Amino acid sequence: MKRLRISGKIIGLLSGLLVTGNFIGALLATLLGHFLFDFKENNGSNYADNEVLDDQLSSFKANILRSILSVSVYFVLKTKNRILVSDINTIKEYFIEHFRFDMNDIVLIEKNIINLMNQSELIDIRSISSVVNQNCLYNEKINIIELLFILGSPNFQFDETKIISAIANLLNIKRFDFNLIKGRFCDTSKYFTILELDTNASIKDIKKAYRRLVAIHHPDKAKENYDKEKFQTILEAYNYLINNSSIGS
Structure with a gap:
């Protein structure tokens, strides 16, 4: 840096003497040379700093992208054991609408999904959740949970809810917020109907109804009248309702 400034002064001094032939002209040219070299030096340094900042932002954005996609x-x-084209389209649309990405990131999103599909056995949900917690705002984590519910099957299954609930816990989502999202996607009334209960039934009522229905439909009780699908439906309804903390005791 100092060498550049000294070079600027020397060049300015010599140029001033040659052009004006006097000391004052040489002095002014020296100051001008110093200014120009100092400006170039600082401007170049700022440009380099901006490049580093752009690289860091790009890396940060890519890290968030891959983390959220990994969860999805x-x-x-x-x-589902596979990813359909409709799932990929849903993810892309949701990313553009709710996360820090735009149409220019579409190709990057698709490429990351394909890479993750090919390396699915390497996805460590705990490690990924830790990265998400470090880099995402709370409302963005809420959006991740909403996206998972959107990606779920139309008739939401208990196992799907259980997996999303586990992910929500890893992302430090408040139970109240989780239940609000779940309520928008899961029709709990059908589970009350299966157990022959009103929707205002308590946990105690649910357990009582479950025991009564199991006594009727269990394979050891029903024997030749055993209906496997009916029995599985009762189990699913009970498990779903008993694990829903929003139901009173």
């Missing part, structure tokens, strides 16, 4: 791919493969 993990859930879909865990519940």
